[in-house]
Amino acid sequence: MSDSEIRVLITGAGGAGSLGRELMKSFHLASQKYKIIATNSSPISLGLFETSFGYIIPKASSPQYIKILLEICKKEKIQAVVGGSESEIETIARNMKVFSENGIEVLSNTIDVIELCSDKYKLANFLSTKKNLSPKTIIFKNKSDFEKFESFPLVIKPRFGSGSRNVFIANDIDEASFFCNYLKKYDMEPLIQEYIGDHENEFSVGILYAEDGKLTTSIAMKRMLEGGLSTRQVSFSNNSKKKYVISSGHSQGFFDEFKDVTEAGIKIAKMINSNGPINIQCRKTENGISVFEINPRFSGTITPRSLVGHNEPDIYCRYKLYGEMPEKVQHKIGYVMRDFNEKFLSLKQIEEKSRYD
Numbered sequence: 001m002s003d004s005e006i007r008v009l010i011t012g013a014g015g016a017g018s019l020g021r022e023l024m025k026s027f028h029l030a031s032q033k034y035k036i037i038a039t040n041s042s043p044i045s046l047g048l049f050e051t052s053f054g055y056i057i058p059k060a061s062s063p064q065y066i067k068i069l070l071e072i073c074k075k076e077k078i079q080a081v082v083g084g085s086e087s088e089i090e091t092i093a094r095n096m097k098v099f100s101e102n103g104i105e106v107l108s109n110t111i112d113v114i115e116l117c118s119d120k121y122k123l124a125n126f127l128s129t130k131k132n133l134s135p136k137t138i139i140f141k142n143k144s145d146f147e148k149f150e151s152f153p154l155v156i157k158p159r160f161g162s163g164s165r166n167v168f169i170a171n172d173i174d175e176a177s178f179f180c181n182y183l184k185k186y187d188m189e190p191l192i193q194e195y196i197g198d199h200e201n202e203f204s205v206g207i208l209y210a211e212d213g214k215l216t217t218s219i220a221m222k223r224m225l226e227g228g229l230s231t232r233q234v235s236f237s238n239n240s241k242k243k244y245v246i247s248s249g250h251s252q253g254f255f256d257e258f259k260d261v262t263e264a265g266i267k268i269a270k271m272i273n274s275n276g277p278i279n280i281q282c283r284k285t286e287n288g289i290s291v292f293e294i295n296p297r298f299s300g301t302i303t304p305r306s307l308v309g310h311n312e313p314d315i316y317c318r319y320k321l322y323g324e325m326p327e328k329v330q331h332k333i334g335y336v337m338r339d340f341n342e343k344f345l346s347l348k349q350i351e352e353k354s355r356y357d
Contacts, residue, residue, distance in 0.1 A: 005033045006317065007077055011069070011092070012084030013038035013047025013054070017250055020084025021047050022303045023313055029306040030314035037076045039069070043353040046343060047084075056355040060087040066095050068356055073104050080317050082107040082298070086161070089297050090114055105320040107313065109276035109296045116272060117296035121159050121191055127291055130271055134291050135194040140180045145192055146173050153195045155292070156180055158188035169195065196290045197283030199225045199243065203261050204251050204301050205280040208316055209269035215319050217326060218262035218269075219310045221301060221336070224253040251301045252338045255308045255331060264289040277312060304336035 008027060012020035020038070024047055027034040037053040048054035053076065057068050069092075073081060081104055083089035092099070093111045100106070108114075117123055124137035138145055139159065146154070156179040157167040166183060170176035180190040202225060208217045236243055265280050268291065272278075279299030282291045302312050309331040318324040 005035050006321065007035045007037065007079050008317065009037045009039065009069075009073055009076065009078045009081045010047070010084050011039045011057075011081070011088045013040050013045060013050070014042075014084070015046040017300060018047070018084060019298065019300055021050070022300050023082055023084055023298060024050060025303045026306045026311055026313045027317075029303070030311050032314055032318060034314075034317075037072065037078065039072065039356075043350050043355075044345070046345075048353055049343070049345060049349065054353060056353055060085070060091040065091060066098065070098065070102060072356060073099070073102065078104055079321055080105040080107055082313065082317075086118075086297075090118075105317075107276070107298075107316055107320060109274060109278060113272055113274055113276070113278070114296045117278070117294040118160055120157065120161075120293070123294060124191075124193070126272070127268075132287070133268065133289065135196045137191055137193045140184075140190040140192050143173065143177055146176055149192065149194060152176075155193040155195050156183070157191050157193060158183055159191050160189070193292065196292070197285040199223075199283075201284040203258065203280075203282050203284065204253070204299065205261060205265040205282065206299060206301060206305055206310075206312055207265045207269045207274070207278050207280065208276070208312055208319075209266060209274040209278070210276055210316075210319070213270060215316075215325065216266060217310070217312070217315060218265045219255070219305055219308075219312075219331060220258040220261040220265065221251065221304060222254045222256070222258065223251055224335075250338060251299075252304065252336055254335050255304075256333050260284075261289065268294070277316060304338070305331075307336050308332040308334070 010020050010023045014020050024036055027036055036051045038047045038051050039055045039057045040048055041059045043056050055072055058065050083092045089108060092106055093108045093114055096106045121139055124134040127134035152171050154170045154176055156170050156176060168179040170179055183190040202223045203220050204223055205220045208215055269278055277298045279295040280291055281293040282289050315326045
């Protein structure tokens with residue numbers, strides 16, 4: 001561990017539940033001292049007010065985005081930068097070489113891994129060729145596609161992106177058609193996916209796999225999919241009392257060793273040629289692990305993991321900067337529950353956050 005303060009820039013430092021805020025909380029929980037510089041494209045972003053060093057910058061789609069981000073990095077003597085929103089993570093990864101040339105480490109996976117995992121259809125096909133590691137997934141064209149599945153419910157989701165936004169459970173053809181057409185209406189390509197397993201055996205698995213396994217860590221949390229915070233949609237079978245659940249993405253749950261799940265996660269990370277952080281969303285079934293999503297980045301569950309003693313942003317930052325390997329310390333066993341806290345911001349405070357240009 002370095003005796004000096006490590007200077008890290010976190011983009012997308014938004015409000016409750018945002019990845020940027022979770023990154024900030026995780027770094028603050030580390031025993032290593034960090035100076036956090038936060039950025040966001042909106043002045044009404046809670047993360048900007050959780051540090052004395054906050055900047056308003058253009059969106060990742062702006063041609064000035066990388067230029068301005070580099071200027072801030074140089075001004076603040078940044079040692080490592082990490083994206084806190086998906087669009088920024090991708091843009092920064094595409095420009096990783098530029099940051100490296102300026103002596104700044106990017107705490108990200110490679111653009112190849114990001115592109116593979118962001119395309120849910122491509123990822124599902126890839127995993128299906130590897131011991132059926134993914135539920136059956138097809139692109140929706142017309143109603144006849146539903147006949148390719150043995151039974152309902154089905155999961156309807158957009159092909160691109162991550163998280164639980166615009167993900168739905170359909171209990172019959174009418175619902176499935178409605179959700180597919182809804183996605184198409186808003187220019188999202190719909191996927192139909194088999195609903196697998198039981199919501200009581202759903203896991204969020206955080207993995208660091210870098211430099212062909214030189215750095216390898218894996219931790220699993222068994223999700224608690226109960227209540228309004230952790231569930232996005234709850235549905236019941238027409239013919240039974242079986243419960244079907246889609247997560248909201250605000251994960252809370254139980255931490256234990258879960259060795260079979262963590263080892264499966266490492267194998268999958270190696271399989272997709274990961275070189276950085278990933279987060280696997282999966283269910284444990286009688287046939288083994290079935291993966292329905294891989295986020296090619298740190299996930300919003302990093303703060304719960306940090307609370308039990310497994311701080312991925314800290315581990316990866318120190319590895320990238322100093323080549324430090326994590327100590328073999330067993331994380332705590334138990335539950336991590338989540339809540340929201342409120343913060344008042346005056347108009348004067350908002351106005352004082354000037355745009356960086």
